[in-house]
Amino acid sequence: MKASEVIKKILAEHGEITEVYWVACGGSLIDLYPSHFMLTVESAKTSSGWHTAKEFLVATPKKLGKHSLVVMCSHSGNTKEAVDSAILAHERGAAVVTLTDNAGSKADDPRFITWVYPWGDGVPTAEVPLGICPMLVAELLRAQEGFDKYDALVKGIAQMDDIIAKAKVKVNAELGEKFADLCEKNKFFYILGSGANFSQTYGFAICSLMEMQWQNCCYIHSGEYFHGPFECTEPGVFYFLQMGSSSARVMDERALAFLKTHTDQLMVLDALEYGMGEVDEGVRAYLEPALFYAMNVELRAARGKRFDHSPEIRRYMGIEQY
Amino acid sequence: MKASEVIKKILAEHGEITEVYWVACGGSLIDLYPSHFMLTVESAKTSSGWHTAKEFLVATPKKLGKHSLVVMCSHSGNTKEAVDSAILAHERGAAVVTLTDNAGSKADDPRFITWVYPWGDGVPTAEVPLGICPMLVAELLRAQEGFDKYDALVKGIAQMDDIIAKAKVKVNAELGEKFADLCEKNKFFYILGSGANFSQTYGFAICSLMEMQWQNCCYIHSGEYFHGPFECTEPGVFYFLQMGSSSARVMDERALAFLKTHTDQLMVLDALEYGMGEVDEGVRAYLEPALFYAMNVELRAARGKRFDHSPEIRRYMGIEQY
Numbered sequence: 001m002k003a004s005e006v007i008k009k010i011l012a013e014h015g016e017i018t019e020v021y022w023v024a025c026g027g028s029l030i031d032l033y034p035s036h037f038m039l040t041v042e043s044a045k046t047s048s049g050w051h052t053a054k055e056f057l058v059a060t061p062k063k064l065g066k067h068s069l070v071v072m073c074s075h076s077g078n079t080k081e082a083v084d085s086a087i088l089a090h091e092r093g094a095a096v097v098t099l100t101d102n103a104g105s106k107a108d109d110p111r112f113i114t115w116v117y118p119w120g121d122g123v124p125t126a127e128v129p130l131g132i133c134p135m136l137v138a139e140l141l142r143a144q145e146g147f148d149k150y151d152a153l154v155k156g157i158a159q160m161d162d163i164i165a166k167a168k169v170k171v172n173a174e175l176g177e178k179f180a181d182l183c184e185k186n187k188f189f190y191i192l193g194s195g196a197n198f199s200q201t202y203g204f205a206i207c208s209l210m211e212m213q214w215q216n217c218c219y220i221h222s223g224e225y226f227h228g229p230f231e232c233t234e235p236g237v238f239y240f241l242q243m244g245s246s247s248a249r250v251m252d253e254r255a256l257a258f259l260k261t262h263t264d265q266l267m268v269l270d271a272l273e274y275g276m277g278e279v280d281e282g283v284r285a286y287l288e289p290a291l292f293y294a295m296n297v298e299l300r301a302a303r304g305k306r307f308d309h310s311p312e313i314r315r316y317m318g319i320e321q322y
Numbered sequence: 323m324k325a326s327e328v329i330k331k332i333l334a335e336h337g338e339i340t341e342v343y344w345v346a347c348g349g350s351l352i353d354l355y356p357s358h359f360m361l362t363v364e365s366a367k368t369s370s371g372w373h374t375a376k377e378f379l380v381a382t383p384k385k386l387g388k389h390s391l392v393v394m395c396s397h398s399g400n401t402k403e404a405v406d407s408a409i410l411a412h413e414r415g416a417a418v419v420t421l422t423d424n425a426g427s428k429a430d431d432p433r434f435i436t437w438v439y440p441w442g443d444g445v446p447t448a449e450v451p452l453g454i455c456p457m458l459v460a461e462l463l464r465a466q467e468g469f470d471k472y473d474a475l476v477k478g479i480a481q482m483d484d485i486i487a488k489a490k491v492k493v494n495a496e497l498g499e500k501f502a503d504l505c506e507k508n509k510f511f512y513i514l515g516s517g518a519n520f521s522q523t524y525g526f527a528i529c530s531l532m533e534m535q536w537q538n539c540c541y542i543h544s545g546e547y548f549h550g551p552f553e554c555t556e557p558g559v560f561y562f563l564q565m566g567s568s569s570a571r572v573m574d575e576r577a578l579a580f581l582k583t584h585t586d587q588l589m590v591l592d593a594l595e596y597g598m599g600e601v602d603e604g605v606r607a608y609l610e611p612a613l614f615y616a617m618n619v620e621l622r623a624a625r626g627k628r629f630d631h632s633p634e635i636r637r638y639m640g641i642e643q644y
Binding site for chain 1: 341347348349351359362363364365366367369371374375376377380381382383384385387401403509510516517527528529532533534536537538539540541542543545546548549550551552553554555556559569570572573576579580584607636637638639644
């Protein structure tokens with residue numbers, strides 16, 4: 001499937017798209033955020049909303065209608081509230097794109113344009129939601145209002161696989177053991193990030209750590225940190241700072257300066273030291289969440305090894321009724 | 323100042339408003355969220371964005387322009403990134419309303435429509451941002467597209483003061499000591515909420531607890547809870563669930579059912595048991611954050627008393643350079 005064809009089909013049927021809603025749950029919702037962020041920053045025509053699926057169902061935007069595009073992602077394809085959101089959007093006349101890893105699932109339905117993506121080691125960034133969705137945005141922008149960063153984005157997506165491959169080696173050498181040590185010392189800690197990366201700050205907390213490691217932690221936006229949360233900072237409290245490479249970086253830098261002098265438990269992952277400098281500055285913000293996601297995977301594996309807790313283990317999800 | 327006059331003036335100068343951006347930091351950002359939520363749900367014409375101020379400056383929406391309204395709130399009136407956001411919005415041609423408690427501050431500037439609000443015990447909900455902003459939304463809706471819940475909203479705002487007064491007595495009698503006990507037993511805990519109330523879930527965490535009590539904690543959306551965070555739940559882990567009274571309540575109820583059987587450390591504050599049932603169902607969602615805010619104030623005071631830690635104490639904010 002090609003993003004350009006998806007957008008062409010949508011515009012042929014819906015005339016114009018004036019708002020896009022990104023709807024999913026948990027890890028899939030996290031994967032949609034960079035594209036929500038990108039559309040908000042780059043579009044003079046189309047507004048963007050990002051909604052956890054059940055909230056989209058019970059507090060539905062009144063604007064949802066013929067000129068809306070809903071992009072729904074469900075990895076399993078069967079998450080009830082996510083599928084219900086796509087159905088609601090279809091009934092309201094919106095264009096609906098569903099992304100799923102599971103062909104034949106409920107998300108894979110003729111009412112929607114369903115994009116089945118592959119998953120696992122070695123699958124290129126371009127083929128998973130973190131690469132597909134920015135291209136959907138780029139094609140929508142190009143078709144409706146022009147997008148002068150189009151070529152840079154296409155090139156940037158292609159660059160990510162090599163950047164990530166090198167970064168995996170580096171993060172394991174430099175931060176894996178350190179992170180496992182810090183997890184042994186700290187029953188609870190904070191993760192900081194900003195911009196589109198904040199999705200991976202949240203994702204590291206709720207997916208990689210809470211879900212897959214049963215590790216208590218909290219996610220804080222680097223900009224918001226100074227408007228309350230920093231009062232908790234003191235020696236003995238561990239902070240993991242995800243430093244971005246885009247315009248939001250100034251918030252991470254401000255947090256870094258404070259953290260350096262106010263805690264003795266600090267770990268920093270700087271995207272500029274992990275290859276993001278190779279990508280065009282104008283599109284880095286939308287792509288570096290893919291780098292942070294990959295780093296989160298390595299770090300949770302390092303913790304899992306130390307604690308003898310495989311990231312595959314669940315005690316409730318998909319096991320109990322809830 | 324009257325919301326109707328503010329909107330009238332804005333529409334006279336800007337013709338129409340096609341998007342509203344709510345921009346602030348920390349506690350002020352939290353106070354803007356219910357109105358962002360309301361506009362998203364209730365408007366078929368105007369989109370809504372909610373941005374921490376520094377991020378608004380470094381990742382500015384391209385749509386920001388003549389037909390945008392930026393509502394900026396700064397309690398002190400001098401928070402640099404918030405004031406800079408208002409200036410940027412003005413320079414881009416947007417209408418700018420600034421809310422501040424501080425007449426003569428940088429937020430109080432002739433380039434903006436500045437609404438100076440009173441603060442402190444006994445100030446009615448109608449006169450603070452949690453009451454002013456829903457009325458700005460209501461007047462904008464009424465002027466541009468009609469709003470059939472207008473009377474219900476006006477009535478609801480007037481009802482909140484009595485509801486809150488009674489709720490303060492009740493929460494201190496029923497939950498104050500219990501919360502202080504649970505804080506003594508738990509060095510870290512989770513707060514859950516959903517819908518517009520999620521702003522006060524976040525606010526209780528970052529303002530009332532992290533900032534004012536140096537209490538480590540984390541905020542989780544009740545709907546997202548099942549997509550990762552619930553794997554951390556077990557006996558000995560404390561959860562405080564803020565249950566709303568509006569359509570989002572189904573998410574809180576689902577979390578409640580799970581929490582009841584998976585932890586022995588649970589505290590629930592149910593808005594329906596604290597008077598929200600008196601308010602029209604169609605507008606409750608936009609007003610109950612004012613109830614939760616008032617309850618947060620009481621609970622942090624109860625904790626502060628037990629720990630001999632006044633909520634007024636700061637060690638960094640306004641003291642150090644950062």
